[in-house]
Structures are given as structure tokens and as C-alpha cells.
Amino acid sequence: MSIIRVALDKPLNTLFDYLGPAGVTEQDIGCRVFVPFGKSRMTGVIMEVASYSDISPDKIKQAGQVFRDVPPLPPELLDLFRFCSEYYHHPLGEVVMNGLPIRLRGSQPFFIRTAPIVFQYRLTTKGRAVDISAIPGRSIAKRRLLVKLKESGMIEDGEAKQFSSRTSEAMKEFVGLQWVEEIPLAPPVVSTSPSQETSPLPVLTPAQKNAIDAIVPKMGEFHTWLLHGVTGSGKTEIYLQLISLLLRQARQTLVLVPEINLTPQLELIFRARFPGVRLVSLHSGLNPTERAEGWVQAQHGEAEIILGTRLAVFTPLPRLGMIIVDEEHDLSFKQQEGLRYSARDVAVFRAKRAGIPIVLGSATPSLETYYNAITGRYLLLRLPSRAPDNASLPTVQYIDIGKIKTQEGFSPPVIAALEKGLASNQQSLVFINRRGYAPILLCRACGWTALCHRCSSRLVVHLREKKLRCHHCGHQAEFPSLCPECGNQDIAPFGHGTQRIEAALTRLFPDARIARIDRDSTRRKDSWQRILKDIREQRVDILVGTQILAKGHDFPNLSLVSILNSDASLFSTDFRASERLFAQLMQVAGRAGRSGTPGEVLIQTRFPDHPLYRALYQHDYDALARILLEERKTAHFPPFVYQALLRAEAPAIATTLAFLAKAATLAKAPHQIKVFDPVPAQMARLKGMERAYLLVQSRSRKKLQEFLGNWRTKLDSLPSHKVRWTLDIDPLEF
Numbered sequence: 018m019s020i021i022r023v024a025l026d027k028p029l030n031t032l033f034d035y036l037g038p039a040g041v042t043e044q045d046i047g048c049r050v051f052v053p054f055g056k057s058r059m060t061g062v063i064m065e066v067a068s069y070s071d072i073s074p075d076k077i078k079q080a081g082q083v084f085r086d087v088p089p090l091p092p093e094l095l096d097l098f099r100f101c102s103e104y105y106h107h108p109l110g111e112v113v114m115n116g117l118p119i120r121l122r123g124s125q126p127f128f129i130r131t132a133p134i135v136f137q138y139r140l141t142t143k144g145r146a147v148d149i150s151a152i153p154g155r156s157i158a159k160r161r162l163l164v165k166l167k168e169s170g171m172i173e174d175g176e177a178k179q180f181s182s183r184t185s186e187a188m189k190e191f192v193g194l195q196w197v198e199e200i201p202l203a204p205p206v207v208s209t210s211p212s213q214e215t216s217p218l219p220v221l222t223p224a225q226k227n228a229i230d231a232i233v234p235k236m237g238e239f240h241t242w243l244l245h246g247v248t249g250s251g252k253t254e255i256y257l258q259l260i261s262l263l264l265r266q267a268r269q270t271l272v273l274v275p276e277i278n279l280t281p282q283l284e285l286i287f288r289a290r291f292p293g294v295r296l297v298s299l300h301s302g303l304n305p306t307e308r309a310e311g312w313v314q315a316q317h318g319e320a321e322i323i324l325g326t327r328l329a330v331f332t333p334l335p336r337l338g339m340i341i342v343d344e345e346h347d348l349s350f351k352q353q354e355g356l357r358y359s360a361r362d363v364a365v366f367r368a369k370r371a372g373i374p375i376v377l378g379s380a381t382p383s384l385e386t387y388y389n390a391i392t393g394r395y396l397l398l399r400l401p402s403r404a405p406d407n408a409s410l411p412t413v414q415y416i417d418i419g420k421i422k423t424q425e426g427f428s429p430p431v432i433a434a435l436e437k438g439l440a441s442n443q444q445s446l447v448f449i450n451r452r453g454y455a456p457i458l459l460c461r462a463c464g465w466t467a468l469c470h471r472c473s474s475r476l477v478v479h480l481r482e483k484k485l486r487c488h489h490c491g492h493q494a495e496f497p498s499l500c501p502e503c504g505n506q507d508i509a510p511f512g513h514g515t516q517r518i519e520a521a522l523t524r525l526f527p528d529a530r531i532a533r534i535d536r537d538s539t540r541r542k543d544s545w546q547r548i549l550k551d552i553r554e555q556r557v558d559i560l561v562g563t564q565i566l567a568k569g570h571d572f573p574n575l576s577l578v579s580i581l582n583s584d585a586s587l588f589s590t591d592f593r594a595s596e597r598l599f600a601q602l603m604q605v606a607g608r609a610g611r612s613g614t615p616g617e618v619l620i621q622t623r624f625p626d627h628p629l630y631r632a633l634y635q636h637d638y639d640a641l642a643r644i645l646l647e648e649r650k651t652a653h654f655p656p657f658v659y660q661a662l663l664r665a666e667a668p669a670i671a672t673t674l675a676f677l678a679k680a681a682t683l684a685k686a687p688h689q690i691k692v693f694d695p696v697p698a699q700m701a702r703l704k705g706m707e708r709a710y711l712l713v714q715s716r717s718r719k720k721l722q723e724f725l726g727n728w729r730t731k732l733d734s735l736p737s738h739k740v741r742w743t744l745d746i747d748p749l750e751f
């Protein structure tokens with residue numbers, strides 16, 4: 018009898034032994050299996066097959082069915098899961114099951130919907146010899162069918178079904194009598210030949226050509242390339258040409274994007290360039306069956322381009338030839354719950370194991386990546402200017418709103434610029450990174466503001482629905498008519514959100530076609546695609562939106578970008594705030610003037626001389642990156658040190674802190690590890706839980722990893738009644 022070691026979705030860092038069903042062999046490693054667990058049953062993945070178990074023969078349980086509906090997970094993928102479990106110090110079973118599409122985690126086998134087979138029916142010699150009178154007159158359907166077959170010799174399934182509901186039956190009978198033969202029609206042949214590429218291809222800029230010439234000779238080797246190209250420099254074209262090369266070698270490309278919103282645009286571009294190629298999109302917007310189907314197609318090697326958000330990094334890809342991570346700096350690549358992995362970092366590991374190149378693309382690389390590139394760990398390629406012939410980077414101007422008064426959030430120069438855009442049929446973008454109507458509901462008499470009782474945050478005013486909403490936990494409250502503190506009637510929304518700016522624009526420019534783009538307006542399925550189409554087909558004059566608009570979009574007719582209020586982040590306590598604000602502003606600004614018409618960026622601020630704004634004025638990413646890296650070095654922050662957080666939360670802060678204090682005493686740290694004191698999280702209260710963390714860091718990743726391994730084992734044995742805790746490696750949020 019064989020023993021199987023199974024990964025289960027349980028918070029225990031171990032595999033579970035079972036007696037394998039008859040016939041189980043090593044070939045079944047990577048298959049899903051249905052097993053009893055406690056009083057219930059669940060699906061796991063066979064990680065090992067062994068001949069011996071530590072569990073005594075009378076205790077070990079018998080495993081149930083092994084699912085062989087899809088091929089077993091390949092060894093490389095199991096290896097990737099093991100790496101994630103070790104690096105992120107997370108239970109292997111949870112890592113494995115988190116990596117599978119939901120449909121494959123269930124208790125039923127999964128059968129992919131295949132396209133129905135289409136048949137043709139051809140009259141045989143025997144059939145041709147049959148006389149119509151041989152069929153009784155009342156069998157009208159049969160008679161008609163035979164007449165039709167005699168006329169045309171052959172008909173297709175669909176056509177036959179059209180002329181009577183009884184044809185299928187009649188046809189079966191004819192097949193039985195050998196009057197007709199049934200011929201399955203081959204599915205339409207999809208050619209993967211890149212010769213199908215649509216022409217003409219753009220003439221590459223010298224910088225694009227350099228980049229391609231550098232990568233192509235090293236296509237068969239592992240290297241991490243940083244493609245640092247300014248906004249609109251044509252990074253996508255480089256991806257396309259590299260993919261084209263891989264298609265000719267019949268290899269797969271995995272393309273990761275930070276947001277589901279970015280998939281439709283890239284999908285269109287890829288499909289237009291490679292019409293016959295099979296592309297699957299994998300993201301959370303698909304239903305579980307669609308996702309599982311895409312995953313299985315990728316696993317079978319049928320899909321050649323796999324485009325997806327972070328979860329796609331765990332797709333089995335037998336012919337993987339390259340990974341592309343677009344907008345690599347984006348925070349969305351990091352999962353912020355459960356297994357807190359960075360899809361970008363996991364992708365780099367995956368490429369290394371597979372011996373293939375990985376291309377990280379960004380106009381504003383993360384400082385970690387940038388540092389790796391300037392110190393030679395990654396290979397740096399630059400695209401310093403915009404790709405289209407007549408396009409250049411937009412001009413940036415600051416409007417000092419400490420000196421100039423604004424009206425409904427808009428300064429006169431911004432209003433004038435919007436007017437000019439309308440008059441010349443150019444699109445404009447108004448950026449305000451806050452959805453809702455106003456961020457605060459304020460009593461003007463006593464200063465009361467509406468707070469969420471479950472989170473340390475204010476409730477946001479949503480005027481249209483007459484609701485107050487917490488953007489962190491979803492809590493909703495009614496709009497009070499009086500101040501609950503002092504009874505005053507003078508309570509009003511304070512500050513601006515996208516809805517309020519949209520309303521103001523409608524008043525200022527009644528004839529303009531305005532589209533608001535934020536999480537609320539794009540919630541419904543397809544709404545984002547509809548808005549994108551409207552923008553492309555010039556049915557929108559002014560776009561108002563949050564950071565959703567800042568990322569990677571190419572709107573050729575957009576020439577003006579106005580940034581209304583971004584000063585708040587200048588003075589945040591988070592050491593990454595400047596990096597993020599800069600990236601965000603550079604990305605939004607980068608939407609202007611991408612195809613010829615000169616672009617213009619207007620920024621309203623009270624601090625026009627801030628070094629961050631000065632660097633933005635000159636489009637000088639490197640200047641700011643140097644300043645920030647210098648600061649990080651002095652302050653011992655990443656990328657000069659490696660960090661991990663022990664995060665904990667409990668209904669009472671005292672419980673949380675007591676747990677962390679105990680955890681700290683377990684951390685008898687070797688001298689190269691620094692263990693800080695427990696502190697409350699930036700968002701100290703979330704969904705009714707009081708949150709705090711303990712930071713540990715080291716200059717040596719290896720030392721930190723060793724330390725974490727030991728510490729985690731001790732933490733597992735710590736009583737943690739009422740406390741939820743987790744380790745966050747390379748944390749991005751505090």
C-alpha cells in the first residue's frame with residue numbers, strides 16, 4: 018500500500034499522510050485527491066508518494082478519489098509553491114490551494130466544456146439507391162430529409178436541424194441503415210504562424226531597437242531586464258516583438274498586469290497583432306468556470322499568450338518562454354491578505370528556475386527594482402523619449418493655490434485650460450484620487466465629523482445615494498439631519514471627491530460630455546469597457562477619475578491633465594509615500610499628449626517648490642530616485658535592508674500588543690537582526706479589529722530568512738487566543 022502526502026488548505030505547516038487508493042503511483046504526484054479530514058472531507062493535492070508513514074497503521078485514514086480530470090500539476094509548479102511557502106513562511110497547503118482556480122479546489126472533478134462537435138452527413142451509394150416511395154407517406158420529416166440529401170448529397174448538422182424537430186431522429190435512423198455517413202467536422206484550424214501578424218509594423222525608435230537587440234540574443238537565458246521607458250515610449254511594442262519571436266518557437270508568454278482594468282486594452286492590442294493566436298485572460302473578473310478553463314488551456318499548452326493579474330503567476334505553463342511584468346512598480350502585484358506574496362518577485366524566481374528572461378516594464382520603477390538595476394543585478398534598458406514621431410513629454414506647470422483662490426476646487430488657470438480643450442476638441446483628464454462626493458461630513462458649529470465605528474477612518478459622503486460609507490469596511494450609515502454632537506443643523510460635506518468634481522464640472526461646462534471613472538462607476542461588468550470605447554471614439558470631452566486612470570492607458574486624443582489636490586501625501590509618515598506619489602503623478606501626467614498634440618499638465622499645490630514637484634517638472638525620475646535612495650540608505654530602509662512584519666489583530670488593542678510583546682521575547686535575535694518594538698498599524702482599527710505589528714529587519718536576506726524560519730516555529734506554539742496573526746515578508750504597507 019502506498020502512502021500519499023497531501024497538501025490541504027489548513028493553517029498548519031505540514032503535509033497530511035493518507036493511505037493511497039489502489040493503483041496510486043508517483044505519476045499521481047500533482048493530482049488532486051479527495052480525503053477525509055476530521056469530521057469533514059476536502060480536496061488537496063498529492064505532493065509526495067511514499068512507502069512509509071509516521072502515523073500508526075490503525076490511525077492512518079484512507080484517501081478517497083484521485084481526480085485525473087486534468088493533468089497533474091507539473092513539478093516546476095509544485096516547486097514554485099514550495100519556494101513560496103518557504104520564502105513567505107506560509108503553510109504549504111494554503112499556498113498550493115491558493116494557487117489553484119476555485120473550481121479545482123472543490124469536491125467534484127472538473128470537466129472542461131469543449132465546443133460541441135459539428136457533423137456533416139453524406140449520402141452513401143446505398144442511400145442514393147433508395148427510392149422515396151420506400152418511406153411511408155406519413156413520415157414527412159424522413160421524406161423531406163431524404164429529398165434534401167438527394168438534392169445536395171451532403172448537409173451539415175445545423176442545417177438539417179433547421180427544417181424539422183424530428184430530423185435528428187430520422188438522421189440517426191439513416192445512419193443505422195447505412196444510407197448516410199456521419200463525418201465529424203474538424204474544428205477551425207488556428208494557425209499560430211506569426212506571419213499572420215497584421216502589418217504594417219511601426220518603424221522602431223532607436224531606443225526600442227536597442228532594447229530588442231539586447232534582449233533577443235539572450236532569449237534562452239535567465240535575466241531580469243528592467244525596461245525603464247518614459248510614459249508613451251512604446252514599451253508595449255517591445256513586448257509584442259518579443260512575443261512574436263516566441264510564437265515562432267512555439268513557446269508561451271506570461272504577461273502580468275497590475276489591474277483587471279488593464280487587461281481589455283492589452284488583450285485588444287495582442288489580438289490585433291496576432292489574430293490567430295490563442296490568448297487567455299486570467300483575472301478575478303471571470304467566473305470560476307471561465308477561470309478554470311483558461312487555466313487548463315494554459316496547462317495543456319494550447320494558450321500561447323497568458324495575460325493576467327497577480328494570481329496568473331501560478332498558472333502551469335509547459336512551454337513558458339518569457340515573463341513580462343508590466344507596470345512592475347504597482348502595489349497591486351502584492352497580495353495583502355492570506356499568502357502575502359509579490360507576484361512580481363515570485364515571477365522573477367519562476368523565470369530563474371525556468372532559465373528564461375523576465376522583463377519588468379515601468380516608467381516609474383519601484384526603488385527596489387531600480388536599485389537592483391543600477392547595481393547590476395538586473396539589466397537596465399532605457400527608453401528616454403516618446404515613441405510616436407511628433408510626440409514629446411508634456412509640459413508641467415504648478416498653480417500655487419496658497420496664492421490663487423479656487424472655485425469648487427478649480428483654479429482659474431485650470432478652468433481656462435479646460436475651456437481651451439473643449440474649444441479645440443481635445444480631451445482633458447481631471448485627476449482627484451478620492452471617490453465619493455466628499456471625504457468628510459463636518460459640523461461647522463462644533464467640528465464633529467462622521468467616523469466609522471469599526472475602522473479608524475472617516476465616513477465618505479455619497480450624495481446621490483444620500484449615504485455615508487466607509488471605504489475600508491463597506492459600512493453604510495444614513496445621512497444625519499442634525500449634528501449628533503451638538504444638534505446644530507449646519508452640517509455639510511467638506512473637501513472634494515470625484516462625484517463632487519463631476520458635479521462642479523457639469524455646472525461649469527454644461528455642454529461638455531463628462532465621464533467619471535472610479536471604483537463606483539466601473540463596478541458593473543463591462544462598464545469599464547464601455548467607457549474605454551467612448552473615450553477612444555471621442556464621445557467624452559472631460560474625464561474625471563482616480564488612479565484607475567493613471568495606469569498604462571493610451572488615450573491618443575488626451576492633451577490636458579489637471580491634478581487637483583495631491584499635497585496630502587507629501588507629508589505622510591510612510592517612508593514609501595514620496596515614491597508612490599511621484600510614481601502616481603508621473604503616470605497620470607504621462608497620459609497627456611501621447612500622439613502628436615502637445616500635452617499639458619497643470620498641478621494645483623501649496624508647495625510648488627517641493628523637491629518632488631521639481632523632479633516631476635523635469636520628468637526626472639532618476640533625480641528623485643537618487644534623493645530617495647540616499648534617504649533610505651541613511652535611515653536603514655529598503656532596499657538597503659530586508660524587512661518582515663509580524664502582523665496581529667484582536668478585538669482589544671491590549672490583547673494585540675500583549676501577543677506581540679510575547680512574540681518579541683521569543684525572538685532571541687542573532688546580532689544581524691533588528692527587532693523593533695510593537696506599534697499600532699497605520700490603520701489602527703479595521704473592521705472592528707485592533708491592529709498592530711512588530712517589525713524585524715536585517716541587511717542580510719539570508720540571515721533574516723533563517724531567523725524567520727526559527728521564529729515562525731516558536732510563534733506557532735504560542736497561545737494566541739482571540740488573536741489573528743500573520744507574517745508579511747517584504748511588507749509594502751504598515
Ligand SMILES: Nc1ncnc2c1ncn2[C@@H]1O[C@H](COP(=O)(O)OP(=O)(O)OP(=O)(O)O)[C@@H](O)[C@H]1O
Binds near residue numbers: 253571611
Ligand atoms: N516605433 C513607434 N513608432 C510610432 N509609434 C509608436 C512606436 N512604438 C509605439 N508607438 C505608439 O506609442 C504609443 C505609446 O506606446 P505604449 O502605450 O506602448 O507606451 P508605454 O511605454 O507603455 O507607456 P506607459 O508607461 O505610459 O504605459 C502607442 O500609441 C503606440 O502605438
Ligand SMILES: [Zn+2]
Binds near residue numbers: 472488704
Ligand atoms: Zn469601516
